[in-house]
Every structure is written in C-alpha cells, then in structure tokens.
Amino acid sequence: MSPTVDEAHYVGIGKRLLEEGDWGVGGAILHPPLPYYLNSILLLPLSLPESAWNGVHPDERGRIFFRSQPDDRVIFLARLPVMAVTLLLFGLVYREARRLFGFRGGLLALVVAAFDPNLLAHGALATPDVPLTAAFFWAVLRFRRLHEEGGKRNAVLAGIALGLALTAKYSAILLLGIIPYIVLHRRGGKRSFLRLLPALAVAYLVLHIAYLPQHLHGRSGEHPLWHGVLPGPYGEGIEYQRLANAGHRAYFFGEISEEGWRAYYPVAFLVKTPVPFLVLAGMGIGLVLRRRKTAGAAWLLAPPIITFLFFVIVSRINIGLRYILPAYPFLALAAGAVGGELGRRRTRWAATLLAAWLVIATIIAYPHFLSYFNEIAGGPEGGARILSDSNIDWGQDLPGLARFVEEGGYPGVYLAYFGNADPERYGIRYRYLPGWLYKPPARVLEESVHFHPDPELVAVSRMVMHGVRLPDPDLYRWLEEYPRVGNIGHSILVYDIGGDPAAHEKLARAYKMAGRTDLFRDELLWSVRKERKAEGRDDRRGAGRR
Numbered sequence: 001m002s003p004t005v006d007e008a009h010y011v012g013i014g015k016r017l018l019e020e021g022d023w024g025v026g027g028a029i030l031h032p033p034l035p036y037y038l039n040s041i042l043l044l045p046l047s048l049p050e051s052a053w054n055g056v057h058p059d060e061r062g063r064i065f066f067r068s069q070p071d072d073r074v075i076f077l078a079r080l081p082v083m084a085v086t087l088l089l090f091g092l093v094y095r096e097a098r099r100l101f102g103f104r105g106g107l108l109a110l111v112v113a114a115f116d117p118n119l120l121a122h123g124a125l126a127t128p129d130v131p132l133t134a135a136f137f138w139a140v141l142r143f144r145r146l147h148e149e150g151g152k153r154n155a156v157l158a159g160i161a162l163g164l165a166l167t168a169k170y171s172a173i174l175l176l177g178i179i180p181y182i183v184l185h186r187r188g189g190k191r192s193f194l195r196l197l198p199a200l201a202v203a204y205l206v207l208h209i210a211y212l213p214q215h216l217h218g219r220s221g222e223h224p225l226w227h228g229v230l231p232g233p234y235g236e237g238i239e240y241q242r243l244a245n246a247g248h249r250a251y252f253f254g255e256i257s258e259e260g261w262r263a264y265y266p267v268a269f270l271v272k273t274p275v276p277f278l279v280l281a282g283m284g285i286g287l288v289l290r291r292r293k294t295a296g297a298a299w300l301l302a303p304p305i306i307t308f309l310f311f312v313i314v315s316r317i318n319i320g321l322r323y324i325l326p327a328y329p330f331l332a333l334a335a336g337a338v339g340g341e342l343g344r345r346r347t348r349w350a351a352t353l354l355a356a357w358l359v360i361a362t363i364i365a366y367p368h369f370l371s372y373f374n375e376i377a378g379g380p381e382g383g384a385r386i387l388s389d390s391n392i393d394w395g396q397d398l399p400g401l402a403r404f405v406e407e408g409g410y411p412g413v414y415l416a417y418f419g420n421a422d423p424e425r426y427g428i429r430y431r432y433l434p435g436w437l438y439k440p441p442a443r444v445l446e447e448s449v450h451f452h453p454d455p456e457l458v459a460v461s462r463m464v465m466h467g468v469r470l471p472d473p474d475l476y477r478w479l480e481e482y483p484r485v486g487n488i489g490h491s492i493l494v495y496d497i498g499g500d501p502a503a504h505e506k507l508a509r510a511y512k513m514a515g516r517t518d519l520f521r522d523e524l525l526w527s528v529r530k531e532r533k534a535e536g537r538d539d540r541r542g543a544g545r546r
Contacts (some may be wrong), residue, residue, distance in 0.1 A: 001367070004390070004400035005437060008062025008420035009128045010046055011078045014040030021217030029237040033210050034135075035128035041546020042077035059420050078126035079301065086123030089134040090114045091331050096141055097336030100297050109336030111355050112277055113271065113329060115362040122322055122370035128169045135165035139175055139489050140182055140303055141467045147183045153364040154194065159202020166203060167210040170241050171323070174310055179304050179370075185322060192465060207231065248461040250318040251468045252389035260316035265308065268321045268387055271377035277335070278353040280546055283350075284334035287341060296300040297337070304330045309515055320390035370396055371490035380490035380517040386463055393462035395437075397489035401459055402426040404486050404494065412453045413494065416508065418461035434514035436469040439521060446532065452526060457485065458507075459494045473515060478506055501531035 003011070010028045016022055023029060052064040073301055093113040098106025113119060122129045136262035142158035162179070165172040175182025180331075181197060211231035214220055225233020247258035248255050252267075270278070279453065288297050289355050304327035311324055314399035341347045365372045373394040384392055398421050405413060412429035417438045423430055424444055432448040440448070461475050467473025479495045486494030497503035511520035 001124075001125055001396040001423035002072070002419065003062065003066060004125055004370075004396050005129070005418070005420050006394070007075060007078070008066075008389075010036060011039055011056040011062055011074060012043060012052070012065045014038070015043050015048065017213050018044070021213040021215070022053075022218045023211075023214055023219070023223055024232040025053055026056075026061070027095075028250040029240055031128050031169055032234060032237065034164060035082075035126075035131045035169070037129055037210075038081045039078040039126035041081050046077075048074075052183075057211055058154065062420055063422060063476045067425070068200065075126065075445055079124055079361075082126055082130055084429040085134050086119065086130050089119070089123070089130065089137065092138055092141065093332050093336075097333050097339070100165070100333070101336045101340035104342045105336035105339035107271055108280070108339030108351060109343075109353065110287070112280055112335045112358065113332035115358050116274065116277055116328060116332070117362055117365050117372035118272060118321060118325065119328055120362070121372070122325060124369075127322075130193060132165065132169035132172060133326045133329060134177065134306045135161060135168045135313055136172055136303070138301075138325040139172075140166045140178065141332075143179045143196075143199065143237075143300060144182050146199060150195060152198075155198040156202055158199040160206055162184050163206020163210075164198065164201035166207050166278045169311075170238055171326075173238075174306060178306050193446055195380050200257070207234065223464055224337035227405065245314075245316055248317045248319060250479065251466045252318060253386055256466075256473055262312055264306045264318040265311045265321075265324055268349065268391065269308075271373050271389060273374065274358050274372075274542060275374050275376065276358040276361070277331070279359055280338055280351065280354050280412060280528055281331040284331075284337035287337040288334060300330050321387075324368075359411050359473045363364075366489040366493075368397075368489045370394060378464055384490070388463055391493035392420060395421060395461070398426045398428065398489045400471075400488040401492050401494075402428050402519050404488055405429075408486075410435065410453065412451060414453060414456070415457040416458070416460040416510075417492075418463035430459070432516075433458070433460070434516065435464040435480050435508050449522050456497045456499055456503075457494050458482075458497055459486070459488070460489050460491055462493065464482065465493060478503075499530050499533075501527045 009030065012027055013025065014033065016025055017028065017033055017036060018040065023280075048065050048068065049068050052061040056064065066072070067314050068074065082500075090110060090113050091343035094106045095109040119130070119133070139158070139161035142154065142161040142329050145155040145306030146158045162175060168519055179196070180193070180296070183193065208231060211233060214223065214233070215230070223232030223236065226232050233248065245258070249256060249258045250260065250264070252261050252264055288301070305326055307327045315322065315323070338347060342351060362369075368380070370385075370390070371380045373392075377383040377386060379391060394476060395418055398419070412431065414433050415423060415430035416433035416435040417423060417426070418435050419438055424440075430448070430452065431451045431453060432445060458479060460479060463478070464470065465476055467475055467477070479497075482495045482497050482500075484493055485496045505524055508520050508527060511523055
C-alpha cells in the first residue's frame with residue numbers, strides 16, 4: 001500500500017526528536033512521542049534530507065522523506081515496528097483469554113483478534129492507533145493482575161504499561177477512569193486503592209522519560225513543564241487536541257458536517273466489524289454476565305464501554321473507526337468465553353461456523369482491509385455510502401492504480417487523488433485534477449498541461465468523490481453518469497468520459513475552482529476541439545444520408 005495520509009505527518013519525527021530533541025517541528029505535539037519513536041527505530045541509520053525540517057508543511061515533509069530513498073523503503077521500515085507490536089497484541093489476547101477461559105478460549109480469542117480486518121489494517125501502518133491499542137490493553141491487564149496478586153513486580157509492570165499507553169496517544173487518559181474500576185471491581189477497598197499509588201508513580205516517571213531527549217539536547221526551555229506537572233509538549237498536545245475536538249469536517253450517510261453525529265461510532269462499529277466477530281463477542285459477553293464461574297471476568301467490559309461512551313458523547317472527531325480501536329482486544333477477549341464452553345455441542349458447532357466465516361471473510365477481503373465493510377453494510381460499495389476517510393480511503397491504493405493502468409495498456413489517466421504519496425513514483429502518468437492534500441511537483445504540473453489521456457479515463461479517490469474537503473462537495477459527482485471501468489481497492493474509482501465535451505467543461509470548472517488557470521484554459525480548448533470534432537462527425541453522417 002502507498003503511504004496513507006497520516007503516515008506522511010508522522011514518519012521521521014521520532015528520528016528528529018531522538019537526535020535533536022526538537023519538539024518544535026510540525027506535528028511533534030500532535031501525539032505523544034512513543035509512536036514517533038517506533039516508526040523511526042529502523043530509520044535511524046538512514047540519512048533523511050535536512051531540507052524537510054526547514055519550514056516545510058508536514059505533508060510535504062513526508063513526501064520528501066519518501067522520495068529520498070528508492071521504492072517504498074522509508075514507509076516499509078517505518079511500518080515494521082508497528083507490525084511487531086500488532087503481533088505482540090495478538091499474543092496478549094491469547095495469553096489472557098487462555099488464563100481466563102482455558103486453551104480453547106485462548107485459541108478462539110486469538111482467531112477473533114488476528115482475523116479482524118480493522119486490527120490487521122491499522123496494525124500494518126506507521127500510525128499511533130495500534131501502539132495505543134496494545135499499550136491500552138496491556139495496561140488494563142497489568143492493573144488487574146496487580147489487584148489480584150499485589151507485589152512490587154506487578155506494580156512496576158502496571159506502571160510501565162500505563163506509562164507506555166499515555167505516551168502512545170492522548171486518549172489513553174481514559175485509563176485514569178478505567179483503572180480505578182478495574183482495581184475496585186468485586187473486591188475493592190482502601191488496600192486495593194493504595195496499591196495503585198506506586199504503579200501511578202512509575203507511569204508518571206515513564207511519561208517524563210519519554211521526553212528525555214528534550215532535556216538531553218538542552219531544549220527544556222522551549223517547552224517548560226505544563227502547569228509545573230507534565231512535560232511541556234505533552235500538555236501542549238492535550239490543549240491542541242481539546243481545541244481540535246471542537247469540530248472536524250466528516251462524512252456520514254451522504255451528509256457532511258463539522259459538528260459530528262452521536263450515531264457515528266455505533267454505526268461505524270456495526271458496519272466495519274465482521275458479523276461473526278459481533279456475534280461471538282455478544283455471546284461471550286452474555287456468558288460472562290450469566291455464568292458464575294466467569295462472572296469475575298466482567299471487568300473486561302468496562303474498557304470498551306467507557307471508550308464508546310467517550311467518543312459518542314464527548315468527541316466530535318468523526319473520521320474513522322480507528323478512534324475506538326482500543327475496544328477491540330477486549331471484545332475479542334470476551335469472545336474467548338465462548339471457547340470455554342466448547343464442551344457443549346451446540347456451542348461448539350456455532351463457534352466453529354462463526355470462526356470459519358470470520359476467517360473466510362477476512363481472506364476474501366485481503367489485501368484491502370482498510371476498506372473492509374461487513375455484510376450489514378453491503379460490503380465496501382454499500383459502506384462507501386455510509387462512511388468515508390480512513391474507513392475506506394486514506395490514499396493507500398496508488399500501487400493498485402499503477403497495475404490497472406499497466407495491465408490495461410493505458411498511457412495514463414486524469415487523477416483527482418486524496419493522499420500524500422507521489423503517483424509518479426509508482427509509474428503512473430497522469431493529468432493532474434484538483435483533489436485534496438496532494439499537490440504535484442512543478443515538473444509534474446507542467447507535464448499535466450500537455451498530457452491528454454486516450455482513452456479518457458478519470459481516476460478519482462472516494463474521499464474526493466464524497467467532496468468532504470472540497471469547496472463544492474458535488475464537484476465530481478457528475479462522473480457517476482459515465483461508465484465505471486475500474487474500482488481500485490474500493491478507494492479509487494475509474495470512469496470513462498469517452499471524449500464527451502460536456503465532461504471536459506466540468507473538468508475545466510474544477511481547475512478554475514482550484515485556481516489552476518493554465519489547466520483551466522487548456523481543458524476548455526480541449527472541450528472545444530472535442531465539440532467541433534463531434535459536430536464534424538455529425539455533418540459527415542448527415543451528408544452521407546443525403
């Protein structure tokens with residue numbers, strides 16, 4: 001997959017933080033530093049262009065990094081550590097489910113987690129979502145173990161896990177509400193609460209250690225302690241996210257809004273999660289609540305419930321299921337309770353069929369896990385009418401478009417791309433169309449003026465088609481009147497406008513709206529040529545009939 005939108009913001013920041021302690025670079029306070037460190041571990045030996053740090057927008061900075069090495073080496077090396085964290089997460093799910101529900105429960109929970117398209121999709125990207133999910137899950141498990149067993153070792157491990165979660169993403173602050181419930185559940189009391197204090201102290205220490213490069217490089221004065229308590233960049237990031245939560249333009253059931261919708265995350269969960277995952281998790285929750293022998297595991301329901309409530313009630317950022325991804329390991333863990341009941345024939349058959357359904361559905365979806373939608377939504381085609389952004393189109397399918405162009409023998413396409421990768425790096429020759437985010441280098445723009453694809457194919461990203469970030473949301477909707485000849489990973493659609501002069505006039509309007517007067521004039525001239533050519537054909541046909 002080509003680099004996604006957010007990966008361009010994040011990749012390489014960790015290298016800068018470790019080597020310079022410079023939290024002043026664009027995007028550095030957007031998230032805590034752990035995911036930045038992770039995606040930069042394998043980039044440390046590489047020499048990335050210094051020009052990328054000199055007042056360059058984070059989008060362009062990422063593209064400079066990607067261009068600095070052959071092929072997709074930079075993004076591949078940035079993604080590998082996150083993939084390793086994803087595997088560790090699956091191991092944690094199996095281990096805890098086995099502890100609670102036995103070997104069969106562990107195996108079923110592992111299958112449910114490891115074949116979930118959402119965890120697989122984000123588990124292969126250099127973004128903070130899966131590092132947060134893994135650390136969040138581990139923190140809850142360690143505090144639960146601390147509650148059950150006590151001991152200095154458990155206190156230290158619980159503190160480390162919480163510290164890592166807090167340095168993964170600011171939404172980990174939810175743990176400060178979840179952990180007291182986990183600890184006080186069923187056998188709470190003053191003694192249980194006091195056990196929290198050493199672990200919280202360790203977590204606080206881990207949080208400050210994460211910002212140690214700032215002090216080692218003598219940059220502490222640039223971001224002093226926030227209210228004398230938290231690392232300066234951490235506090236600034238919390239404030240930034242608080243302001244960002246006021247509104248973020250998003251798409252939901254054909255509507256575009258900056259206010260958000262209460263139903264967004266419940267609907268996203270229902271249509272993006274595989275049906276067998278939903279059923280197995282539901283069965284498991286029922287067993288946990290009903291059976292006396294598993295009632296002690298009811299604590300595992302608190303994290304997903306609190307996560308859902310926060311993003312439904314408080315958050316107005318409706319741009320992806322990934323925000324509630326930390327709930328998924330706990331739901332997979334709940335599904336493990338079904339595995340503990342496999343001695344019952346009906347349960348065994350139901351669990352086997354549901355697990356097989358999940359595995360087959362995920363294999364069929366491969367490799368397009370990011371654009372996965374379940375049968376309730378009607379697959380990706382139906383899902384595209386419900387959700388947009390990182391739920392289906394995050395700029396990931398340029399390699400697929402390159403294969404489509406090459407295998408079809410096409411010289412090139414019109415391209416309205418949503419993303420931060422460079423189409424020309426994948427061998428795609430194209431005439432630039434205004435989309436969102438991506439702005440080609442001057443050389444590519446100059447070539448675009450003189451390039452007219454034949455046949456006249458228009459490739460447009462779903463996000464652009466939805467018009468979420470365009471001044472006119474309907475700017476490209478007219479393309480639906482023309483034959484669709486390609487569907488690239490469900491995120492890029494290809495239409496054949498067949499030399500229609502009216503289509504070229506509408507393309508010219510898009511150029512004008514984007515302020516591209518050179519392409520606007522050229523497209524209008526091309527439209528006139530097409531119209532005259534069509535009139536000439538009509539005249540010849542009329543003369544022939546006469």
